[in-house]
Amino acid sequence: MKDKHQKHVNLRRPDRVGEFGRLEWAIIGAPCDTIKKLAMALTSQLAASCQVAYVDADHKEDQNHYDLHDNIISEGAALHYTDKITHARFDYGHPPNGYQRRTLMNACDIVLVNGNHFPATRQIVVIDPKKEQSLHKKLDRLTQVDIILLTESGQEIYPFLQAHLGGQVQHIPILQISDTQSIASELQKKWRQMTPPIYGLVLAGGKSQRMGEDKGAMVYHRKTQREHVADLLQPHCEKVFVSCRPDQAAQIESEQPYPTLPDTFLGLGPLGAILTAFRHNPDAAWFVVACDLPLLNSDALQQLIRARDAVKIATAFRQPDEEGWPEPLITIWEPKSYLLALQFLAQGYSCPRKILINCDIRLIDCSLPEALKNVNTQEEKGEIMDLLGAE
Numbered sequence: 001m002k003d004k005h006q007k008h009v010n011l012r013r014p015d016r017v018g019e020f021g022r023l024e025w026a027i028i029g030a031p032c033d034t035i036k037k038l039a040m041a042l043t044s045q046l047a048a049s050c051q052v053a054y055v056d057a058d059h060k061e062d063q064n065h066y067d068l069h070d071n072i073i074s075e076g077a078a079l080h081y082t083d084k085i086t087h088a089r090f091d092y093g094h095p096p097n098g099y100q101r102r103t104l105m106n107a108c109d110i111v112l113v114n115g116n117h118f119p120a121t122r123q124i125v126v127i128d129p130k131k132e133q134s135l136h137k138k139l140d141r142l143t144q145v146d147i148i149l150l151t152e153s154g155q156e157i158y159p160f161l162q163a164h165l166g167g168q169v170q171h172i173p174i175l176q177i178s179d180t181q182s183i184a185s186e187l188q189k190k191w192r193q194m195t196p197p198i199y200g201l202v203l204a205g206g207k208s209q210r211m212g213e214d215k216g217a218m219v220y221h222r223k224t225q226r227e228h229v230a231d232l233l234q235p236h237c238e239k240v241f242v243s244c245r246p247d248q249a250a251q252i253e254s255e256q257p258y259p260t261l262p263d264t265f266l267g268l269g270p271l272g273a274i275l276t277a278f279r280h281n282p283d284a285a286w287f288v289v290a291c292d293l294p295l296l297n298s299d300a301l302q303q304l305i306r307a308r309d310a311v312k313i314a315t316a317f318r319q320p321d322e323e324g325w326p327e328p329l330i331t332i333w334e335p336k337s338y339l340l341a342l343q344f345l346a347q348g349y350s351c352p353r354k355i356l357i358n359c360d361i362r363l364i365d366c367s368l369p370e371a372l373k374n375v376n377t378q379e380e381k382g383e384i385m386d387l388l389g390a391e
Contacts, residue, residue, distance in 0.1 A: 201277045304317065
C-alpha cells in the first residue's frame with residue numbers, strides 16, 4: 001500500500017491555539033450584561049499580572065447605528081483606525097475570521113469570551129436560572145469546564161449539567177459569582193501552570209567571515225565553544241539544540257552530544273535560526289545564546305531566567321554600552337514572539353534586535369557585563385585567550 005501523498009509541508013502547529021488565543025474561557029450560562037460585568041471585574045484583578053482580552057458581540061440595532069455615526073465604515077471603508085485619548089480602536093468593515101482574530105490577540109495571555117455568542121476551548125459555567133434553558137441547548141460547547149459559578153447561595157448544579165460533566169464535576173471549583181478575587185486566582189493559577197517550558201538554542205551556524213575560522217569550533221574551555229555553551233544551557237532548559245547550517249549538521253552531531261537544528265529559514269542569519277526553532281516547537285520559549293561568548297557563565301544565564309517575564313515577548317540583557325540596546329543573542333524568546341518575528345520578516349526586516357526594540361520586552365542589566373562580550377576577530381580571540389589563560 002502506497003503512503004498517502006502529503007500535499008503540503010507538515011508543519012507543527014501550536015498545541016494550545018483556540019478560537020481566539022492560547023488560553024481562553026467562554027463565560028456561559030448567564031445574561032450578556034452579567035457576563036460583561038464579570039469580565040470587567042476579572043480583568044481588573046488580572047491586568048496587573050498578564051495581558052487580558054475580552055470578546056463580545058453587540059446585536060442591538062440602535063447601538064450599531066450610533067457606532068456608525070461619523071465612522072467611515074458606513075461609506076464603504078474596509079478599516080477605520082482611531083487614535084483616541086485613552087486607547088486606540090480599529091473598526092473593520094468585515095469581521096476578522098478565526099485566523100485573523102488569533103493574530104490580533106497573539107500577545108494576550110488570557111482571553112475572556114461571551115459564551116452566549118462565541119465558543120472557546122475552556123469554559124466558566126454560571127448557574128443562573130434566567131439562562132437555564134439556553135445553557136441546556138449549548139451543552140455541546142462545554143468541552144472543558146474549569147469553574148462553576150453560583151449566582152445565589154444554596155444553589156445546586158442543574159441535573160442535566162451534572163450528567164453532562166459526569167465524574168469530573170467533583171473536581172471543578174464551585175465559587176460564588178460575586179467572589180471575583182477567588183475566580184481570578186483560579187484563572188491565574190491555570191495560566192501559570194501553562195507557562196511555556198524553556199528550550200535552549202546555541203547559535204552556531206554563522207560563516208565567521210571576520211574571524212576566518214568557525215567560531216563554534218573554537219576551544220576556550222577544553223571543548224568546542226558550541227558544546228561549552230550547550231553545557232551551560234543544559235541545567236536550565238528542558239532540551240538543548242545546536243543551531244547550524246544544513247551542511248554543518250552531520251559533523252557537529254558527530255562531535256558533541258546535543259541534537260542539531262539545521263536552518264529551514266535560509267539566508268536570514270540569527271533570525272532564521274530563531275524561526276527554525278519555533279517551527280520545531282512553537283509552544284516552547286527559546287533561550288537563544290550565540291556561540292561566540294567565551295566569558296559567558298552560568299550565573300549570567302541564571303540571572304536572565306530569574307528575570308524572565310512570560311507576559312512579554314522576550315526577556316533580554318541590555319548591552320553595556322552607551323546605546324543600551326537589547327542584546328538579542330542572549331535572550332529568552334517567548335512563543336508569542338514567533339508570529340511577531342514573521343510579521344517583521346514580511347515587512348523586510350531580518351534583524352532580531354529591531355524586533356526587540358519595537359516590541360514589549362523585559363530588559364535588564366547584566367550583573368556580569370563582561371559575559372556579553374563576543375569575539376569576532378583573531379585579535380579579540382587572542383585577548384580572550386590571554387585573559388582565560390587558554391592555550
